[in-house]
Amino acid sequence: MNNFLFAAAENDAIANCKAGGMGDVVRDVPRKISEKGDKVHVVVPSYGRLHKNGILKTNLNFQLRNTTYIAELYEVVPKKEFKNIHHYVIHHPEIEAGDIAHIYHNDPKEPFFTDAIKYFIFCTAVAEAIKKEAFGKLDVVHLHDWHSSLLLYLRQYHGLYTSLKKTRFVYSIHNLAIQGIRPFENNYSSLRNWFPDIPIDYKGLMDYRYQDCINLMAVGIRLADAVHTVSPSYKEDVLLPSRPPEFIGGEGLEEDLKKADNEGRLFGILNGCNYKNIRAAGSGFIYRNTVKALFRWLQEESKKYKADFLAHTGEKVMEYVGNRPKFIVSSVARLTEQKFYFFKRSPEAFVEILKKLEKVDGIFMLLGTGAPDYEELFRDFSYNYKNFIFTNGQSEDLIDSIYLESDLYFMPSLFEPCGISQMLSMRNGNPCLVHHTGGLKDTVEHMKTGFSFDGETYDDKIRNMLKSFDIALDVFQNDKTTWKKIKSNAKKMKFTWEKSVDLYYDKLYLLKY
Template sequence: MNNFLFVAAENDALENCKAGGMGDVVRDVPRQISERGDKVHVVVPAYSRLHHGGLPRTTLNFSLRGMAYTAELYEVKPKKEFPNIFHYVLHHPEIEAGDIAHIYHNDPEEPFYTDAIKYIIFCTAVAEAIKQGAFGDVDIVHLHDWHSSLLLFLREYHTEYTNLKDIRIVYSIHNLAIQGIRPFDGNYSSVKNWFPSVPLDYQKLMDYRYQDCINLMAVGIRFADAVHTVSPSYKEDVLLPSSPPEFIGGEGLEKDLQKADQEGRLFGILNGCNYKNINKEKKGNIYRNTVKALFRWLQEESKKYKADFLAHTGEKIMAYVDENPKFIASSVARLTEQKFYFFMRSPEAFVEILKRLEKVDGIFMLLGTGAPEYEELFRKLSYEHKNFIFTNGQSEKLIDSIYLESDLYFMPSLFEPCGISQMLAMRNGNPCLVHHTGGLKDTVEHMKTGFAFDGESYDEKISSMIQTLDEALNVFENDKPTWKKIQSAARRKRFTWKKSADEYYKLLYKLD
């Protein structure tokens, strides 16, 4: 029996421990490992909240900043029990909940300042727990994004943790754009402050652009035994330099990724999708669930500043309760540059989309929260266009209804390492209209399982997006047999975790 340890910032197998797609992966891959009869331990920070009600397993003593530090490892109950999977959280008072999903800190003045401190303490405590045998004899450690890459720094340079050299350590990249860059020295949140006695190889650790800084994403790529991107096409993208906004590639780390590729350490394996628990919502509840969500948000103190807007959305949705629109285009996502750059830079293109939908008696439903400037743009557009329903909040039931009842799911991501939304929409037989990039290339085929737009230049991409919508609406209106064919092809597509896990075992874990 192989013994695995997953180390990450998020784990959706636990309540309230997810901010993005990484949480899904850290929930689902251990279940595949368990099905193969292997054992897996999953550890995340407690964020000063997740250890409540947990079972204290061990106390960890280690040194940081030339001082003695103590952290506690708790075993906690997951949402759903599986054999051979053990879930832990690590508690230390300095590992606090942030303002993003009660996980990450947003430090606009000095990015990663607070998070670097949290994850330095977390990773050192994990290294100590491995050394003490808290997870048994570990064969494979699987790290996720920069938050956990410090374990590779410890393996490479820290005399206390040379035992890590005996363990195969693999590293998954979920979001290459967020790199955890911190100064080497001269700052409370710098490497030298936390590891004053560890000799630093500046050349091997530095960020190419900011040479007085360590790049923790780069540390993961440079020192892991295997590096993994979450789709094959995204692997090809990241080997090339970015030239935004036309193309987002290696984000300054393409040389490291090319080197990993030449050394046979870089693999692109598509994430899977969880095909259990489909459609908890009944069909026909989309407007009811919208109204319910709006009433709930109206009672929340934190949403008082947009109470007028939420009431406006409620009034708007009531128009569709009796007289349903003939076509629903939708999108569910965090409102960020990655997901909606095209709409932010070219709001007139989005208005054009709304006009096209109006001609077929269609509406566009967008659900999400995120960057204030994106929220403001969509609120403004909602006041101006009656067929744009912007539900500016989070509601699981409404999300389920949107995936279930939309006719076309819109995903115009600027870049997409893998993407899960398109898989969730497709499993409901809901064709997607996507930007032909990264994982969207690997999952949506134009005119077969959905629709894809692209272009050499920014302007070409925008005009291709509108043309592709025209093409989709034309099929919907005038060629029902083809539309039904695309729907059932989308529904039949299966991106299973079993298939992904087979490749993990063969390529990343080297166990087959």
């Protein structure tokens, strides 16, 4: 039996520990490993809350800032029990919940200041737990994004943790755009402050653009035994330099990624999607679930400043209860530059889409929260356009209804390492309209399983986005046979975790199964 440890910032196998797609991966991959008869331990920070009903397994003592830190390792109960999987959280008072999903901090003046501190503590505690064999003797440690990459720094440079070199370390990149860059010194949240006794290898750790800083994403790429991007096409993208907004590639780390590729350490393996035990919504409840979500948010203290807008949204939705639109386009996403840059920069293109929908008695439903400027943009659209319903919050019931009852799922991501929304939509037999980039290239084929757009220049992309939207509308209205075929092809596509995890064993873990 092989013994694995997964270390990450999110784990959707336990309640209230997810902000994005990484949480899904950290939930699903261990389940597939356990089905092979192997054992998995999954550890995340407690964020001051997740340890509360856990069982204390051990205290972890280690040195940071010339001070003895004592963190606690708790085993916690998952949402669903699986054989051979154990879930843990690390608790320490300085590992606090942030304002994004009660996980990440948003430090506008000094990005990553608070998060770096909590993940420094988390990673050192995990290193100590591995050294103490709190998870038994490990064969593979699988790290996810920059939040856990400091384990590779400790393994390489910290005298007390050289024993970690006996174990294979794999590093998955979920979002290359967020790199965890902090100063080497002269800052409370700096490498020197937290690890004063370790000589700094400036060349080996530095960010190319900010050479007085450590780049924790780069640390993962440079020091892991295997590096993994979450789709094959995204792997090809990141080997090339970014040319925003036309192309988002290696984000300044393409040379490191090329080196990893040349050394045979870089692999692009598509994420999977869950096709079993799906949390299914009932058909016909999309407006009821919208209204229920709105009432719930109206009662939340944190949403009080949005009360007028939530009431305005409720009023709009009620109009569609007895007068159902003929075509529903939808998007479910965090409101960020990655997901909606095209609409922010070219609002006139979004208005054109709404006008095209108006002609066919169609609506656009968008659900999400995120960057304040993006939230404001979509609230303004909602006030001005009757057929745009913006539900500015999070609701699993409503998300399920949107995936179930939409006619077309819209995903105009500027870049997309893999994407899960298009898979969830296709699982229900709903075609997607996507930007032809990263993982969206690997999952949606134009006029076969959905619709896509691309272009050499930014203006080409916007023009082609509108053209593809026209094609989708035209097929829906005037060519029912082709529409049914595209729906059926979308539903037949199976992006299974079985397939992906077999490749993990072969390429990343170097284990037989």
